[in-house]
Amino acid sequence: MLGASISKNSVLLGLFALVTAGILAVTHSGTKERIQAAERAAAARALNELVPSSRIDNDLLADTLPIPEAMWPALGLEEGEKIHRARKEDEVIAVILPAVAPDGYSGDIRLLIGVNRDGSLAGVRALSHKETAGLGDKIDLAKSDWILGFNGKSLQNPAREQWKVKKDGGAFDQFTGATITPRAVTAQVKRALEQVEQQRALLFEIPTDSANNGDSHE
Template sequence: MSLVSAIRTNSLGLSLFALITAGAIAVTQVMTRDSIAANREEAAARALYEIIPAERIDNDLLHDTVTLPRAQQVGSEGPLAIHLARKDDQVIGVIVPVIAADGYTGSIELIVGIEADGTLAGVRILRHQETPGLGDKVDLKKSPWVLGFNGERLQSDDDPGFAVKKDGGRFDQFTGATITPRAVVGGVKRALQLFRDNRAHLLEGSPWEVHRNG
């Protein structure tokens, strides 16, 4: 009976430990949830303002958005919130979130800033899982490659030059890693095409749902 009692006691102890651990994890998640959300929002705002600096606009770039009901061409499976940059209540540019699903090791999340005239204001990579030392060079922290988009634009409706050099385009690829830059270039091109197709709505007013929290 002593063995049975010992097993029962140990089982109760393990169960109690599991309950305490689960409770501690749950409490930690609740306590840090707001902090994590705030950190993510701060990081998102920082990336947006790297593309369109605060001194150029007079609105809240993070929260002033217009919702495009359908945007599958940039990887959105539902409505897409496009950030609006305003000066004197005129839209001078937009920032389009893009998901490039054709990265080497997974989807690449980026934002594409576009001036009112269709010129690229800048591109930033938000999240990726690309190979360190190769594909991760799309990240500005790793290399200045992404700055090569600044000032670029589509030369035609389907500009064949808007591709990596290996595909006959004008953008560099990385030695030993073509898939990742190809995915990013393709994502940026699709964002420019989306802007072109919806330019009047974005710049001159739209029947879409508009959020003006800023």
């Protein structure tokens, strides 16, 4: 009797474990899909802040290009990431690329930078940082509109030598009591513009044999 009872309990425990594992697997799968969908939506919103959907007719999340390894150092990247390309009637009208300013007051400042085909900035956003609240965190659009000052700027407007904060003799405002953070962001945005200028043919031109069949998309 004791053996039969132990055997029965073992079977019940085994079934319970299987059912529990199944429930957890289904829950995990559903949760993972929701998280992925939320992350995709957040990424799309961030990209569309720089290049509004009204300007394009492609999917910014799907139309990407691996960042050439030669660009990594200047962009502050340690590994390969992707450039998003904005198109209108199959012409690449802008690119959006990640960059990291490594010399913020409290460490790395991760940026998203949009550059129009004519070399002007579609916009810049700070994605993550550890800058001081009330000072350096003014690079956040939610805290200040300072970051919008890059809109429309290029390597010709202002001149290259003016791509510094005013305290250093440049054209860009710094924050009251905080110069290091805006200095770091301004310098990194300039480096990103220079990289886009150097890689213009790769980023903006579409090979003739792939323009209509999607081979240039990932």
